[in-house]
Amino acid sequence: MQPLVSLTCWLGDIPLPKQLQRQLQDQAQKFQTLEEQQQALNRVISKIRASLDLETIFSTTTKEACKLLQVERIAVYRFFEDWGGEFVSDFEFVEPGWEHFDQLGQNTVWNDSYLQENQGGRYRQNQTLVVGDVYQAGLSQCHLDILEQFHICAYATAPIFVRDQLWGVLAAYQHSKPHVWQETQVQFLRQLAIHLGFAVQQSDLLTETERKAQEVHTIYKQQKILFDLVTSIRETLDLPTLFRTTVKESRKVLQADRVGIFKFAPNSGYDLGEFVAENVLPDYDSVLAAPVTDHCFGERYAVHYERGRIQVLNNVDEADLHSCHRRILKQFQVKAQVITPLLQRGSLWGLLCVHQCGQYRQWQASEIQFIQRLAAQFTVALEHAELLENSRQQALELEQALQGLKQSNARLEELTHTDALTQVSNRRRFDEVLEQEWKRLSRTENFLSLILLDIDYFKAYNDCYGHQNGDTCLYQVAQAARSVLKRPSDLLARYGGEEFAAILPDTDQAGAIQIAEEMITAIAALQIDHTGSQLSPPIISISLGIAAQIPNQSQTPSDLIAQADQALYQAKNKGRNQWAAYSPQVFVA
Numbered sequence: 127m128q129p130l131v132s133l134t135c136w137l138g139d140i141p142l143p144k145q146l147q148r149q150l151q152d153q154a155q156k157f158q159t160l161e162e163q164q165q166a167l168n169r170v171i172s173k174i175r176a177s178l179d180l181e182t183i184f185s186t187t188t189k190e191a192c193k194l195l196q197v198e199r200i201a202v203y204r205f206f207e208d209w210g211g212e213f214v215s216d217f218e219f220v221e222p223g224w225e226h227f228d229q230l231g232q233n234t235v236w237n238d239s240y241l242q243e244n245q246g247g248r249y250r251q252n253q254t255l256v257v258g259d260v261y262q263a264g265l266s267q268c269h270l271d272i273l274e275q276f277h278i279c280a281y282a283t284a285p286i287f288v289r290d291q292l293w294g295v296l297a298a299y300q301h302s303k304p305h306v307w308q309e310t311q312v313q314f315l316r317q318l319a320i321h322l323g324f325a326v327q328q329s330d331l332l333t334e335t336e337r338k339a340q341e342v343h344t345i346y347k348q349q350k351i352l353f354d355l356v357t358s359i360r361e362t363l364d365l366p367t368l369f370r371t372t373v374k375e376s377r378k379v380l381q382a383d384r385v386g387i388f389k390f391a392p393n394s395g396y397d398l399g400e401f402v403a404e405n406v407l408p409d410y411d412s413v414l415a416a417p418v419t420d421h422c423f424g425e426r427y428a429v430h431y432e433r434g435r436i437q438v439l440n441n442v443d444e445a446d447l448h449s450c451h452r453r454i455l456k457q458f459q460v461k462a463q464v465i466t467p468l469l470q471r472g473s474l475w476g477l478l479c480v481h482q483c484g485q486y487r488q489w490q491a492s493e494i495q496f497i498q499r500l501a502a503q504f505t506v507a508l509e510h511a512e513l514l515e516n517s518r519q520q521a522l523e524l525e526q527a528l529q530g531l532k533q534s535n536a537r538l539e540e541l542t543h544t545d546a547l548t549q550v551s552n553r554r555r556f557d558e559v560l561e562q563e564w565k566r567l568s569r570t571e572n573f574l575s576l577i578l579l580d581i582d583y584f585k586a587y588n589d590c591y592g593h594q595n596g597d598t599c600l601y602q603v604a605q606a607a608r609s610v611l612k613r614p615s616d617l618l619a620r621y622g623g624e625e626f627a628a629i630l631p632d633t634d635q636a637g638a639i640q641i642a643e644e645m646i647t648a649i650a651a652l653q654i655d656h657t658g659s660q661l662s663p664p665i666i667s668i669s670l671g672i673a674a675q676i677p678n679q680s681q682t683p684s685d686l687i688a689q690a691d692q693a694l695y696q697a698k699n700k701g702r703n704q705w706a707a708y709s710p711q712v713f714v715a
Contacts, residue, residue: 187322191314199298249292250292262304286326388477400418463481545620548620549601559617563615575629577670579627582668583661583702606645611628650665669697670693670697671692671695672690673686
């Protein structure tokens with residue numbers, strides 16, 4: 127009988143039963159491998175969502191990948207700015223038996239001239255590189271020498287992108303012998319690299335936010351000390367008013383003909399300036415705002431005044447003065463004077479000038495001491511005015527920085543609550559909101575509804591169209607389902623894999639059923655072809671489970687989830703592409 131069957135199969139070009147059985151086994155093994163890869167990928171994604179610590183994320187990923195791909199080493203290569211790079215020690219996993227060889231990850235610098243000359247080469251085009259046998263791949267001798275140094279016989283690599291920038295490479299290595307890389311292995315490596323890029327992006331954002339927060343905190347502490355100090359000395363410090371009032375009162379006390387404050391023009395070398403405040407008797411000319419140019423001062427006298435010199439002249443006609451100095455004094459009708467420096471941060475800012483214009487004058491020691499103290503107070507005022515202005519400016523910058531920090535924190539909060547693939551809320555956010563709404567509605571005694579929805583035959587869709595198209599499908603379904611939700615308090619979240627959940631506060635079962643029907647219609651309107659579906663027409667569809675109740679202390683949110691899950695199971699049993707609602711006695715569908 128067996129020869130007859132074999133002959134019949136041979137004549138009809140039909141596979142033998144054993145061949146068919148082997149093909150079925152191979153196909154089952156392939157599906158099992160794909161399922162294991164998806165589970166591993168889900169574990170990695172969960173780690174990324176649960177932690178922003180790169181070391182934890184990368185070590186978990188390399189370990190999972192090494193075991194699942196059944197290779198002997200997984201390593202992470204990070205590019206430098208010059209497109210050289212190094213293998214990162216904390217991000218490597220090696221199967222037992224190969225750890226005694228040189229680690230690629232002990233911050234080993236590996237500068238590939240091709241990658242440097244081409245700024246990342248093929249990896250910038252988001253291409254993978256697969257080499258089953260390094261001796262059969264036509265590699266250069268220098269490249270082979272490096273590979274032999276680490277006993278590498280075969281490898282597969284996939285680029286890691288952070289936003290649109292090439293960050294590094296995820297690499298799988300085989301040491302013992304050449305390796306035939308399966309397409310599923312390469313695709314899995316690529317998916318891991320994509321999610322590692324998301325992890326680096328999230329970590330970078332957290333690091334930058336923490337850096338800004340520390341920077342702002344330091345600035346805030348510094349400026350608060352400065353601001354409090356200035357405020358305690360001068361509640362308000364209006365320099366023009368202070369100058370006008372002080373020169374007026376001091377001229378009266380000294381019984382001088384003129385008291386003025388002269389300010390040097392910035393970056394003039396002390397050769398140019400003007401009086402910014404003055405009080406003078408009516409008999410003499412005002413010098414206020416009149417530009418004064420004296421090349422002698424910057425060359426001969428400025429350095430001495432900066433060291434604290436005071437000039438006291440009882441009779442300018444008998445003093446040993448340069449002609450340019452005499453000319454200016456004559457212009458201002460000066461017969462006797464006392465000049466003291468005004469300093470700001472140790473540099474000469476200006477001069478306090480006390481003039482006697484009608485006659486010569488013998489200045490008294492007490493008068494000179496008073497003028498010195500007056501100058502000292504002006505110097506303090508100048509210092510405080512600058513500190514106050516800087517403090518105000520830095521306070522403004524601080525406020526701007528705080529606003530930027532708030533925006534960064536808000537963005538970070540959004541990222542931690544958002545599923546990177548579908549751009550709806552993630553499982554973590556779902557758990558938080560469900561717990562909050564359960565407590566709130568138990569107090570108000572209003573309904574809380576939950577819809578669990580699952581994409582029908584999605585595994586078959588991935589097998590037929592590939593995981594990249596599968597990711598696109600998940601995104602479209604998520605966005606279409608979210609568009610149905612009516613109120614800001616409604617929430618759609620990715621519950622896991624191809625399963626989503628909708629939280630509907632203040633919504634009874636009838637309202638939830640209406641939402642479910644609209645979701646079915648919205649998904650059908652996408653018209654996404656699905657030849658692997660067992661439904662007609664062969665397009666992407668969803669099954670939904672609905673649970674609604676008024677929260678109470680005798681139950682928990684987990685009970686509501688379990689009820690919705692039972693209803694979802696019922697909807698699938700009834701043929702899919704429909705909803706079912708949970709009831710303690712009977713399901714409504």
